[in-house]
Amino acid sequence: KPRVVLFCVWHSCISIDKRCRAVIHTITIYKRERTSLLIVPIRKDICGIQLVLFYFHLSQKNTKNNTKKIMAPRQRLSESPPSSEHINHNGSPSSTPIVLKSVKSFCRVNTLEDTEADLARDKHDLFNVVVLPIPVFLMMLCWDYGKFFSWDYSAAESWTAKYFMEMWAATMLYFVADLIWVTRVPICVKSPRVIQKHHLAALVYLWGPILWPHHSWFMGVILSVEVNTWFLIARRVLYKRRETIPQLLMDMVSVGFYVTWILIRMIIFPLILYIMLVLAHERITTTKSWMHGELPFIPLHAFFCLLNLKWSHDLFKPIIKRWIDKSKNHNDKQSISKGL
DSSP states (O other): OEEEEEOOOHHHHHHSTOOOOOOOOOOOEEEEEEEEEEOOOOOOSSSHHHHHHHHHHHHHHHTTTOOOOOOHHHTTOOOOOOOGGOOTTTSOOSSSSHOOOOHHHHHHHSSSSOHHHHHHHHHHHHHHHTHHHHHHHHHHTTTTTHTTTTTTHHHHHHHTTTTTTHHHHHHHHHHHHHHHHHHHHHHHSOOOOHHHHHHHHHHHTHHHHHHHHOOOOOOOHHHHHHHHHHHHHHHHHHHHTTTTSSSSOOOOOOHHHHHHHIIIIIIIIHHHHHHHHHHHHHHHHTTOOOOOTTTTTTHHHHHHHHHHHHHHHHHHHHHHHHHHHHHHHHHHHHHHHTTT
């Protein structure tokens, strides 16, 4: 007789990562005259569809063998031996466990996040890891490090601008290319609108050192934030391949990420804003006029500082919360041990 089997695929069957965006609502299998019609309301080109189609193929094969049972998703991923429910009426074990073993081996091929969004992020991350060092390297060539590490010279006096135009062109090309990428493939980043606003503001900001070359050293200092961006992306890339990457390398990248985040985003950026305000106050006091083209770049830099503040909050809030929870649990254990 025709029968209908309704079930939902377990989340971990599709992806090990909880960030997987693929959601299978229901899978309806109609058995009618030894044929199976599969209805899958899901986006294409993801690991889930490969798994479901493979299961459909095997279930159709089992139909020809007159298999009596169709296992639930959790049972299909279980390592336990077949129970009495998986025994045919003639007393012999059903072929379903063998089929499930094939499904499990098929799933192991797709242990990496194979959803459409994750593949897009991987390509975007690879682009950033390769391209970002170019403007950063050119920026590093524009400093006189003998003066830079001396207390007798300021940052402006340490700036040589030897490869400034090459650095500026490489930075401009990077932001334009990345803006186009994020606009055309928004799923490659977590917050595409925020990144788009950031890149648009950065493209406007880049014209400051061109129009006022005596302030070009600001770009050299501010561009150092891309060092932290590189550590951020490299950390994510290495984490996805943590099974084959040495733990020491992952720890070094992670330390570099947190150190550069605090140093550049939380200290240097607000310090640059303070220097800009001091220079603006001196200029306005000297000329007794507010009509200066450089002034609009101050609120633009303040926007980047506020953005860094928001990102710092999002980054460190869960870390601090875990520390507090651990300390509370430790205090609770001590209280219990003391009989309080």
